[in-house]
Structures are given as structure tokens and as C-alpha cells.
Amino acid sequence: MLFAAACARKKGTGYPGYALIATSGDNSIAAVDLTRFQLAKIISVGAPPSAVLAGVTSSHNYVLTPGNGSVHIVDANLNVIASRKLSNDIAEIRLTFDGKRLIAIAGSARELIEANPVSLSVVARHPLSDPPKQFDISSSGHIAISSGRHCSVELIDLASGRHTSAQMSGAVGQVRFRADGKLLLASNLGDRSLTAFSVPGLRVVTELPLAMQPQSLCFNADAGQLFVSGEGMDAVAIVFPYQFEVDQTVLAGRDPGVMGCSASPSYLFVASGSGSDISILDIDTRKMIGIVNVGQKPAFITVTPDDQYALVLNEQSGDMAVIHVQAIRANRSKTGASLFTMLAVGSKPVQAAIVPRTI
DSSP: OOOBOTTSOOOOOOOSEEEEEEETTTTEEEEEETTTTEEEEEEEOSSOOOEEEOOSSTTOEEEEEGGGTEEEEEOTTSOEEEEEEOSSOOOEEEEOTTSSOEEEEETTTTEEEEEOTTTOOEEEEEEOSSOOOEEEEOTTSEEEEEOGGGOEEEEEETTTOOEEEEEOSSOEEEEEEOTTSSEEEEEETTTTEEEEEETTTOOEEEEEEOSSOOOEEEEOTTSSOEEEEOTTOSEEEEEETTTTEEEEEEEOSSSEEEEEEETTTTEEEEEESSSSEEEEEETTTTEEEEEEEOOSSEEEEEEOTTSSEEEEEETTTTEEEEEEGGGOOOOTTSBOOOEEEEEEOOSSEEEEEEEEOOO
16 A cells, blocks of 8 residues: 655655646636745636646746636746637637647637737637537647547648548547657547548548547657557557557556656556546556555646656645656555655646746
8 A cells, every 4th residue: 555755755856847737616727836846826817727738938828717718828927917818618728839829729619719829819710610629739730629529520731721521430539640740540439449540631541449438548758659548448558659559458547547658767647537546557568566546536647847756636635646756666566656745736626737947
């Protein structure tokens, strides 16, 4: 059995930055100082936030409040310096790879929005065939949008404005581009499979059956392996996206849900969707090496850029658990990990972004 070790921490230098945490039960963002693991500031945004996004520079970080369709910019001093309503409701926001556009999807308006990341002024609005649920951006400037139960995938080329669409046999979950941008992987929730589409033609290349519903997708650090978890099996499927085959299916605790990866060491952190623990998989050996009790309903996992700490947001218990990645040790009794610390961050934390501290 593993225990929290907040009172007797293993050595760690902290990370020189902040975790900006969207607490969807509050009208604010919690800023946690990652050098001391202390709450540094509560940032009011006027409505419940659902997402926070690190900017290209520390002076422009983005917060989404979906209920009023607004995006807010938080600067390096943890102050809101701009806010703008983009639509009546916004489901998700992301930056393009070059940082020159902020992309948002609006459900009721059925559109994809391009905004200037500095002024938040709208540059373009692209009409969509179905209400969008999730999207992904490739390094080549293509955007793929899934429509959930409407069973469609749409592709927009930002450079040319070309719009392509395709139908799937079941509800569409997450969509993810392969690292080279030449293949789009779409979760078919109805058929428990992954569908591979060509880019930009959006033609079906092949379909890959899975043992579970592909609700959560997570690439490893070099994007050479894709991990899939979801309802139907207490395991994670490991997919090779270039060969497009399942390499292995590995047991990963009870009801595997959201995931996160560290690069060095190469670990996969898998949250229990209905429990209170994180299972840790050594990606190289394919072995489970630890189980950590973190808090109620872990909903989001991210790892600091220096691979020192895994941060776990617990939606039900309203706190953030911290696992010291470099202190994890594999052993046969599966007690190679423990909690570094835990701190309250607010009501229903659902997403975090790690931003560096300015000198």
C-alpha cells in the first residue's frame, strides 16, 4: 500500500513556474507556485472556466469560460489583461503550432473561429456542417473537428480554406493527427475502433478494432506510440501509429481514464475513472511499476517540462496531487511510487497549463 508523503518529501528542486488551474466550480483560475508547491493567487475570470492554455510567451496565457463564450489572457504577473467574447458558447481552444492563431470551436453557431492571439480579435469564421465537440491541429496547419454523436469528421486547411468532411459509422470521440500530419486518427466510440483517415483527402485508410471504447488518447513524448483507454476493459491499448497496429494491451488498474506521459524516464500515468488512484506504466518494459492514491475522481494529468513532477487534478475532492517522477522506482511489490504532496486548489479542477516564471 502507498501513502502520501507530504510531510517527508523526497528531494526535488521544484519547477520554476506556475500551474494555472481551471476550477470549473468557481469563477476563477488557481495559480500554484511550482517551486514551493503553494497556492500563489486566485485569478478571477468572471465565469466558470473549463480550459487553460499556455501561450508561446509567458505574457500571454489563455483561459476559456465556455458559458459566456469568452477567452481571457493572463500575463506573466498572473493578471487578466484582456477578455473577449468570441461566440455564444465555446467548447475548446488551442494555439496553432506557430502561435499565430488562437483557434476555437463554437457548438451552437457550428463554426471554427480563428482569432489573433494578442488582441483576441476574430480573423476568420469557418462554418461547420455539424456542432463541433473536439478538435486537433497539425503542424502543417490542418484542423480536424469531431462532432460526437453526429458521426462526422471535418477537416479545414487554414492556408487555403479548403473544407473536407467524412462520415463515420458511430459517434466520434477524440481526433488526433499523427506526428507527420499525413494521417488523422479518429475514435469510433460506437464500434470500439480507431479509424485512420488520409490528410488532406480524408479518405478512410484502415480501421483498427480495440478491446475498449477509445475515450482517451495519449501520445508518448516522441509521438511514436499512442495509448488508448476507455470503457470495456481495465487495460490500456498501445498502438503504433505508423504501422497502425496494436502492439500490446496492458492491464492498467480499475476503469482506466485520462492519461499523461513523462519523457525521461518514459512513464505513462493512468487515472482510475471511477476511483482515486493513478497506475504507472514503464513504457519501455510494458510493466506496471506503481499505484498511487491521489484523490477523488482524477480528471487531468500533466507533467512538468523537466519531467520532475506529474500533476494530477482531482475533480471531486478539489485538490492537486503531485507525484515526484524522478523518485519512482520499479519493484515487484508495486510500491515504487508515493505522493510528493497535495494541495487544495478550488472546486472541480479540470485542466491545468504549466507556464514558466519570468526572471
